[in-house]
Amino acid sequence: MRPAEERVAAGDQDSAAAITAQWRRERPDLDLEPMALFAGLARAYQLLDGRIDRMVARHGITRGMFDVLAALRRAGAPHRLTPTQLSAALLLSGAGMTSRLDRLEEAGLAVRLPEPADRRSILIGLTRKGLALVDRMLPELIGIQRAALGIGTAKARDLTALLWVLGEHLAAEGD
Missing domain, CATH: 1.10.10.10 (Winged helix-like DNA-binding domain superfamily/Winged helix DNA-binding domain)
Structure with a gap:
């Protein structure tokens, strides 16, 4: 099982992992690594972005x-x-x-x-x-x-x- 499928199977419905796992299930004939990579980059950015926004706001x-x-x-x-x-x-x-x-x-x-x-x-x-x-x-x-x-x-x-x-x-x- 790939990391995205493992996360979804474990109950983590993170959208990037869930979407990648769903596409792998529906279209196993496609190489979805590019989609998984860019989804992972987007998720990492979103998670970090809020932390940075909160830090900046603390400085007024x-x-x-x-x-x-x-x-x-x-x-x-x-x-x-x-x-x-x-x-x-x-x-x-x-x-x-x-x-x-x-x-x-x-x-x-x-x-x-x-x-x-x-x-x-x-x-x-x-x-x-x-x-x-x-x-x-x-x-x-x-x-x-x-x-x-x-x-x-x-x-x-x-x-x-x-x-x-x-x-x-x-x-x-x-x-």
């Missing part, structure tokens, strides 16, 4: 706000990007970015600054408070992710490498 911000702070922090000193650069880094529309920036500015975590090279443009920068917050939150985020792995460092590295290969293949395939 939303996940979207944290994503902006993290993008600015990753940019390096002086921790400034244009709204277009931020939108591209977060795959977010201009309207969605404006809302996040308004909330970050109200909280004193980010600031809109004039772009010295182009008076028609602005830069978004981290404030000291924003920098301190993202630097406090990052180790906590990594801790949540590390605890969720449960597979050890070597296997985590192998899985990461395989997922990078998968991502590159999907990117090369296009739409």
Whole structure:
């Protein structure tokens, strides 16, 4: 019996495992490993996502706000990007970015600054408070992710490498 069937037989009606087991029962002629893989990835993401959202909320911000702070922090000193650069880094529309920036500015975590090279443009920068917050939150985020792995460092590295290969293949395939 495969892991999905074992889980369903044991009474675990997790949707990903149940769906895969049902398809294996109904269509044993098909290789369902790709479906099982992507269902497993989706389930892992969903389970981890809630943990991260709760951690971020404990710090008084939303996940979207944290994503902006993290993008600015990753940019390096002086921790400034244009709204277009931020939108591209977060795959977010201009309207969605404006809302996040308004909330970050109200909280004193980010600031809109004039772009010295182009008076028609602005830069978004981290404030000291924003920098301190993202630097406090990052180790906590990594801790949540590390605890969720449960597979050890070597296997985590192998899985990461395989997922990078998968991502590159999907990117090369296009739409």
